[in-house]
Amino acid sequence: MIDYTRFWETLKKRGVSQYKLIRTYHISAGQLGRMRKNKNVSTHTIGMFCEILDCKVEDIMEYIADQAQ
Numbered sequence: 809m810i811d812y813t814r815f816w817e818t819l820k821k822r823g824v825s826q827y828k829l830i831r832t833y834h835i836s837a838g839q840l841g842r843m844r845k846n847k848n849v850s851t852h853t854i855g856m857f858c859e860i861l862d863c864k865v866e867d868i869m870e871y872i873a874d875q876a877q
Contacts, residue, residue, distance in 0.1 A: 812843040
């Protein structure tokens with residue numbers, strides 16, 4: 809599973825609000841909702857967040873192995 813907890817932490821560290829992402833960078837509320845629920849997001853979207861937040865991919869997401877294996 810891909811977990812986006814790090815994304816929310818990076819947003820907070822950088823002082824960027826969800827409102828700013830939507831209004832200034834034209835990120836859809838739907839994309840933020842998908843990330844909040846740890847749903848699939850395109851690599852293009854991840855790349856945009858890396859550019860906006862001036863960070864690495866690992867500052868946005870991490871892989872967590874499925875416990876059922």
